[in-house]
Amino acid sequence: MIEMIDVKKTYPNGVIAINGLNVKIKPGEFVYVVGPSGAGKSTFIKMMYREEKPTSGNILVNGVSLPSIRNSKVPLFRRNIGMVFQDFKLLQTFTVYENVAFAMEVIEKEPEEIKKRVMEVLDLVGIKHKARMLPSELSGGEQQRVAIARSIVNDPKVVIADEPTGNLDPETSWEIMNIFEEINNRGTTLVMATHNRDIVNNIKRRVIAIESGKIVRDEHRGDYGYEI
Amino acid sequence: MKFRTLLRHFRESFKNIGRNGWMTFASVSAVTVTLTLVGVFLVLMMNLNHIAGNVEKDVEVRAHIDNAANDDDIKAIGKKITEMSGIETVIFSPKDEELTNLIDDLGDNGDAFKPFEQDNPLRDVYIIKTKSPQDVIKVAKKIEGFEYIQSVKYGQGYVEKLFSFVNIARNIGIVLIVGLLFTAMFLISNTIKITIVARRKEIEIMRLVGATNNFIRWPFFLEGLWLGILGSIVPIGLISVLYYNIYKYVAPQITFKFIDFLPASPFIYQISAILIVIGAVIGIWGSLMSVRKFLKV
Ligand SMILES: Nc1ncnc2c1ncn2[C@@H]1O[C@H](COP(=O)(O)OP(=O)(O)O)[C@@H](O)[C@H]1O
Ligand SMILES: [Mg+2]
Numbered sequence: 374m375i376e377m378i379d380v381k382k383t384y385p386n387g388v389i390a391i392n393g394l395n396v397k398i399k400p401g402e403f404v405y406v407v408g409p410s411g412a413g414k415s416t417f418i419k420m421m422y423r424e425e426k427p428t429s430g431n432i433l434v435n436g437v438s439l440p441s442i443r444n445s446k447v448p449l450f451r452r453n454i455g456m457v458f459q460d461f462k463l464l465q466t467f468t469v470y471e472n473v474a475f476a477m478e479v480i481e482k483e484p485e486e487i488k489k490r491v492m493e494v495l496d497l498v499g500i501k502h503k504a505r506m507l508p509s510e511l512s513g514g515e516q517q518r519v520a521i522a523r524s525i526v527n528d529p530k531v532v533i534a535d536e537p538t539g540n541l542d543p544e545t546s547w548e549i550m551n552i553f554e555e556i557n558n559r560g561t562t563l564v565m566a567t568h569n570r571d572i573v574n575n576i577k578r579r580v581i582a583i584e585s586g587k588i589v590r591d592e593h594r595g596d597y598g599y600e601i
Numbered sequence: 602m603k604f605r606t607l608l609r610h611f612r613e614s615f616k617n618i619g620r621n622g623w624m625t626f627a628s629v630s631a632v633t634v635t636l637t638l639v640g641v642f643l644v645l646m647m648n649l650n651h652i653a654g655n656v657e658k659d660v661e662v663r664a665h666i667d668n669a670a671n672d673d674d675i676k677a678i679g680k681k682i683t684e685m686s687g688i689e690t691v692i693f694s695p696k697d698e699e700l701t702n703l704i705d706d707l708g709d710n711g712d713a714f715k716p717f718e719q720d721n722p723l724r725d726v727y728i729i730k731t732k733s734p735q736d737v738i739k740v741a742k743k744i745e746g747f748e749y750i751q752s753v754k755y756g757q758g759y760v761e762k763l764f765s766f767v768n769i770a771r772n773i774g775i776v777l778i779v780g781l782l783f784t785a786m787f788l789i790s791n792t793i794k795i796t797i798v799a800r801r802k803e804i805e806i807m808r809l810v811g812a813t814n815n816f817i818r819w820p821f822f823l824e825g826l827w828l829g830i831l832g833s834i835v836p837i838g839l840i841s842v843l844y845y846n847i848y849k850y851v852a853p854q855i856t857f858k859f860i861d862f863l864p865a866s867p868f869i870y871q872i873s874a875i876l877i878v879i880g881a882v883i884g885i886w887g888s889l890m891s892v893r894k895f896l897k898v
Binding site for chain 1: 602603605606609617620621802803805806807808809810811812813814816
């Protein structure tokens with residue numbers, strides 16, 4: 374599903390963010406990526422959706438070798454993965470409905486199918502009643518629900534999330550995690566970088582700990598392992 | 602691209618006009634200001650060009666034929682002139698007619714020439730108009746060399762000055778219009794630059810959810826088109842109303858020989874079409890320029 378082989382990433386300013394990393398993630402897995410700030414978690418995630426290219430090594434996602442796809446083809450590749458971010462990344466001038474529908478319009482689905490499917494996922498994440506609102510009219514938790522709805526609307530095999538609960542209060546974070554668990558239970562692979570100790574220690578899943586751009590721990594049902 | 606996707610892009614482009622509220626307003630205003638300037642200049646230039654054309658059109662070559670030429674010679678000369686390249690019309694004016702015209706032109710003073718009717722000192726004349734007015738000098742020089750041509754007149758000295766004046770005026774006009782168009786592009790691209798920074802995130806997100814560059818470009822392209830068209834409404838209205846009234850009320854007051862204005866119809870329609878096309882082009886250009894930066898190609 375996802376495989377990284379001897380991956381190194383040096384940013385143009387000389388910072389080595391990932392320094393020789395090997396990992397394999399199987400279909401249907403639920404993986405936490407933990408580690409101190411600046412460890413390289415976001416870089417690790419960004420390379421999975423081809424926002425950043427590795428300086429050396431190879432990355433395979435859904436059988437596609439990411440370093441070799443052209444920039445213009447990146448959007449096509451991204452149609453097969455869902456992405457969720459700390460800052461939601463919603464289109465501010467689009468309504469909730471339009472934000473989710475956009476991901477389907479892009480792949481030229483039929484209008485009836487779009488309508489049906491968008492309402493379905495909005496229902497799944499519990500935000501259907503606010504479909505006509507703008508992101509600015511929603512709370513952080515609600516915006517994240519919309520972002521999650523968008524990430525799964527095309528039934529991707531993988532969902533990648535970078536600190537999806539980073540901006541949310543504990544209670545809302547749990548609600549969001551319930552949605553992620555539900556998505557994973559339906560068979561979708563989930564990779565999630567997080568700082569949330571409570572969540573990692575309570576919803577026990579595979580934990581990959583990154584420090585200074587290297588995997589220092591990889592446990593089947595791991596702990597968060599850091600103080601705060 | 603599927604047809605419904607094209608429809609989607611149209612729908613989206615209209616929605617964006619509303620979604621982007623004040624940015625739409627800023628861009629449309631920029632187009633409006635520049636098109637008004639361009640429009641006023643175009644009206645001036647096209648009318649000046651028209652007047653210059655009138656003046657030029659009045660230029661003709663008069664070839665005076667020697668009295669020694671008989672009728673066949675005169676016909677032969679006429680044929681030779683007609684066969685030259687770039688000739689529009691050749692009119693033969695016999696010396697009797699020339700004298701009548703002269704007497705008529707001079708009015709009361711003309712009577713002084715009446716005695717000459719018995720012994721006409723004038724010559725038969727070929728009056729030649731060239732297709733391109735600026736050819737008269739060349740044509741006149743050639744005809745001068747023909748047999749039985751006594752003299753050739755085309756307003757020597759005056760015509761050369763006129764042409765160089767007209768040419769300079771035209772070139773200045775072109776430079777001004779081109780300069781104005783560049784200023785327009787600069788103004789529009791700056792406006793769009795400001796408005797687009799706000800949309801940078803929008804484009805990033807679209808790419809994130811799998812939109813190809815063309816998918817992103819289409820609504821921007823159409824939006825630019827609508828902005829350009831919207832921006833041309835006020836200039837077109839303004840210039841049409843002004844020109845119509847000038848043509849109707851001011852133009853008839855000016856009776857100087859060469860000065861007349863291009864008729865309001867079809868001129869107003871032509872200028873409107875030109876403005877709408879310029880508006881559309883700079884709208885589209887500006888819009889596409891601004892997305893280009895954010896589309897990683
Ligand atoms: N775009 C960038 N340009 C230069 N350096 C970067 C960039 N993004 C991240 N870094 C650096 O790379 C290292 C890893 O960052 P990041 O992957 O964001 O870590 P984390 O998400 O674990 O906090 C940090 O030292 C950070 O400063
Ligand atoms: Mg990070």
